[in-house]
Amino acid sequence: MNLSTLTNGTSDRLYPKLQNPQSDHEVPAFVSDESVWRALCADADAAVTVCDRDGKIHFANELSNRFFRWQQTVRQGRDPGAANTARNTVKDAASTSAIDERLRLFTRVCDTGRGVAYESLVQGIRQFVTVRPVQGSNGQTFALIIARRMHAWERAELLADETLDVVELETHDPGILATLSPRELDVLILLGGGMTHAEIAERLDLSVRTIERHRDRLGQKLRAGNRVDLARFAIRAGLAELPDAAQGFYLDEHPRDPLDLPAPLRKMARRRVRVSDTVTEPDRRRRKPSDEA
Structure with missing residues (x-):
């Protein structure tokens, strides 16, 4: 592979990167197009x-x-x-x-x-x-x-x-998600999907007041000022989505329970995932028993 050598740390770029098309910098040898x-x-x-x-x-x-x-x-x-x-x-x-x-x-x-x-x-x-x-x-x-x-x-x-x-x-590396209880994770996902507190309460068979308490704890842990910020957090993390027309068409044909978690999140919720050491100490703090309600 004919690639440029690594640069030093003073550069914005640590590793070789393709230059503009006018450059004589060669692409990797396995590239045919x-x-x-x-x-x-x-x-x-x-x-x-x-x-x-x-x-x-x-x-x-x-x-x-x-x-x-x-x-x-x-x-x-x-x-x-x-x-x-x-x-x-x-x-x-x-x-x-x-x-x-x-x-x-x-x-x-x-x-x-x-x-x-x-x-x-x-x-x-x-x-x-x-x-x-x-x-x-x-x-x-x-x-x-x-x-x-x-x-x-x-x-x-x-x-x-x-x-x-x-x-x-x-x-x-679940980051700050590692601080959430399984129930808080459920509430965050459903908030991200645009559900109201009443709808989430019905979905989880809990009281509206309980959902509000979970929302308040989510706001404290995720440093989110309101439910809109929480929804944005969920969407950015890939936990929830506001689909466009084409995506909505696909989801109509392939319906999915939003709480049917992918493997990494499912294991994290059950505390069965090994957490990378990237997580910062504040994010490692112990959860109180009440967080699991």
Whole structure:
């Protein structure tokens, strides 16, 4: 793969990125159509990363670089003396306990030549990730990793094609969602779907006053001033959705219970998911027994 070398930490960009079409910067050797590659990296609203079986980064587009820069900020917040230099491996760039499990998948894809797909929680935001094998000019196999946000109704097992094995991860980064009780998570999802307190109370077989108490606790934990802010939080995290006409047409044909949670959220609600060390200490605080009401 003929890619530029890693830059130093003084640059806005930590890892190689495609330049404008007039540049002589070459795209990866496995790319047969440069315009398609540029569209994927710049237009598809997805984070694109290429690494080898050992996790060394050979390419990252702007969205991936933003994530890596954020990870450096997190690292420096924990260790003010940490050097602000570029990291040339996935583990260095995204140093959380969750990355080890992902790295094993990247190695598996490079070794077996078969791709994988999984849903991941990153700071409480649902992401759909595909990892596909691609061949370099020297015959070496690399992992092409593409990550994007998920809509509330999407599930990894329905999005993956026949070339991908769907994997359920054990370690996630639920962020502030880790502070919520299962019932609070239900209320947040239904608020995000536009339901009133009375409708939520009927759906959950609880009193309106109980729903209001859950809403108040959600506001405190998520630092949301009102139910509109809570709905925005749920939509941003991929927990709820206000579908457009085309999406609504799809959902009419494929109805889904909004409380039928995808695997990562279901495990988190049952406290059966390993939490990444990215979660900040305030978000790790213990829940009171009353939170589970």
